[in-house]
Amino acid sequence: MLDPHRCKFCGKSLPADLAPGPCGGCLRKPPPQAQTVSLYGYDGPVREAILNWKLQGRDAGLLWLLGAAEKRLVQIFRPEDLLLPVPMPLNRMRKTGQHHAADLCRHIAGITGSRVEWRLLKRTGEQPRQSSLAGSKRRRNLGRAFSLSKNAWQDKEIQGRIWVIDDILTTGTTVRQACKALRPLKQPIHAFTLARTKREG
Ligand SMILES: [Zn+2]
Numbered sequence: 001m002l003d004p005h006r007c008k009f010c011g012k013s014l015p016a017d018l019a020p021g022p023c024g025g026c027l028r029k030p031p032p033q034a035q036t037v038s039l040y041g042y043d044g045p046v047r048e049a050i051l052n053w054k055l056q057g058r059d060a061g062l063l064w065l066l067g068a069a070e071k072r073l074v075q076i077f078r079p080e081d082l083l084l085p086v087p088m089p090l091n092r093m094r095k096t097g098q099h100h101a102a103d104l105c106r107h108i109a110g111i112t113g114s115r116v117e118w119r120l121l122k123r124t125g126e127q128p129r130q131s132s133l134a135g136s137k138r139r140r141n142l143g144r145a146f147s148l149s150k151n152a153w154q155d156k157e158i159q160g161r162i163w164v165i166d167d168i169l170t171t172g173t174t175v176r177q178a179c180k181a182l183r184p185l186k187q188p189i190h191a192f193t194l195a196r197t198k199r200e201g
Pocket residue numbers: 007008009010011012021022023024025026
């Protein structure tokens with residue numbers, strides 16, 4: 001588990017006295033999300049389990065990580081909450097046949113009773129892999145990566161909190177951009193990732 005003293009908004013580590021923030025970065029430029037929660041630091045056995053799941057398609061690693069955090073997950077998510085997986089680039093999904101954020105949502109929903117909403121958050125256009133780009137390029141690359149599907153939202157009354165769900169938080173850009181795309185909903189958007197890297201960019 002990650003150490004608990006963090007900025008509530010972006011999830012960055014903070015000295016205990018300064019938690020729950022906002023941290024300097026969030027004071028300067030408030031992020032679009034009201035909260036960022038991650039379960040684990042992305043290293044050691046956690047990283048191995050995630051790589052097994054993502055690269056070799058073995059769910060066992062993911063289930064192990066979620067199973068160990070079951071109590072925490074039930075505290076974080078309420079049954080009426082809506083889980084929105086960060087959509088993957090279509091070309092990558094076609095290639096691998098996997099959608100990790102969606103898998104993650106499905107398993108979390110199985111534990112917490114929350115609902116998964118697939119259609120609200122959309123990818124707009126194809127992007128190169130984020131992990132191959134540096135921070136500033138990532139931000140530019142993702143500028144218009146996501147949008148809110150108005151059709152899916154129009155006739156729907158949203159109860160509970162809205163969560164954007166992704167597997168790993170690296171620089172935070174993906175989560176930020178996905179949350180930003182949901183601004184027209186005029187509701188606080190929460191972000192959750194299974195893990196986050198130690199490098200806090
Ligand atoms: Zn912050």
